Amino acid sequence: MRRTKTSWKRKPILGALFFLQSINLIMAIEKPDYNLLNSEGVFEIRDYDSFLIAKTRVKNDYKEATVAGFRRIANYIFGGNKEQLNIAMTAPVISSVPNTQGVYDILFVMPKEHTLASLPVPNDKQVKVESHYLGKVAVLKFGGWATKSRTEYYKMQLKKLLNKKDLAMKGDFLVAQYNSPWALPPFRKNEIIVAIE
Numbered sequence: 001m002r003r004t005k006t007s008w009k010r011k012p013i014l015g016a017l018f019f020l021q022s023i024n025l026i027m028a029i030e031k032p033d034y035n036l037l038n039s040e041g042v043f044e045i046r047d048y049d050s051f052l053i054a055k056t057r058v059k060n061d062y063k064e065a066t067v068a069g070f071r072r073i074a075n076y077i078f079g080g081n082k083e084q085l086n087i088a089m090t091a092p093v094i095s096s097v098p099n100t101q102g103v104y105d106i107l108f109v110m111p112k113e114h115t116l117a118s119l120p121v122p123n124d125k126q127v128k129v130e131s132h133y134l135g136k137v138a139v140l141k142f143g144g145w146a147t148k149s150r151t152e153y154y155k156m157q158l159k160k161l162l163n164k165k166d167l168a169m170k171g172d173f174l175v176a177q178y179n180s181p182w183a184l185p186p187f188r189k190n191e192i193i194v195a196i197e
Contacts, residue, residue, distance in 0.1 A: 069106025
């Protein structure tokens with residue numbers, strides 16, 4: 001009986017250790033390289049190198065488009081390709097911010113070990129593999145869920161901040177999500193990104 005009681009008491013500790021390990025694994029996932037040019041709390045200016053992506057375009061509302069796009073590319077990296085090759089998951093998953101057109105690009109960053117030649121051809125013709133260049137960007141970090149309303153809010157916050165700093169924007173705003181879908185809101189990491197002059 002004592003043994004069972006002790007085992008029961010250990011369960012929360014083991015659960016906490018597993019949870020912390022899960023966070024460490026998320027933090028250890030490969031991410032694109034960049035040079036940090038400026039950092040002020042949640043605001044950063046970065047200069048990204050080119051990196052390879054798997055990309056798809058979905059026409060729907062923001063939530064449904066991001067879910068459909070995620071599944072489509074996840075299928076590609078989990079063997080849905082001509083070589084049935086499993087490709088390692090990286091971070092972040094990048095997508096268009098909410099817009100009036102209802103058309104969204106969803107991007108998965110490919111591992112650095114690959115080249116365009118070594119990446120397998122997707123089975124789904126709606127998935128494209130290509131090189132992507134972000135260049136010099138402004139970034140605003142935020143936590144919690146990257147819902148439509150929160151993404152729009154932080155997009156406007158970044159826009160106001162750039163206007164205040166007299167930094168010219170170019171191109172479309174993007175939202176980057178770094179965590180798995182089951183990560184709890186207090187531990188989630190997201191970013192609004194836009195290219196600047």
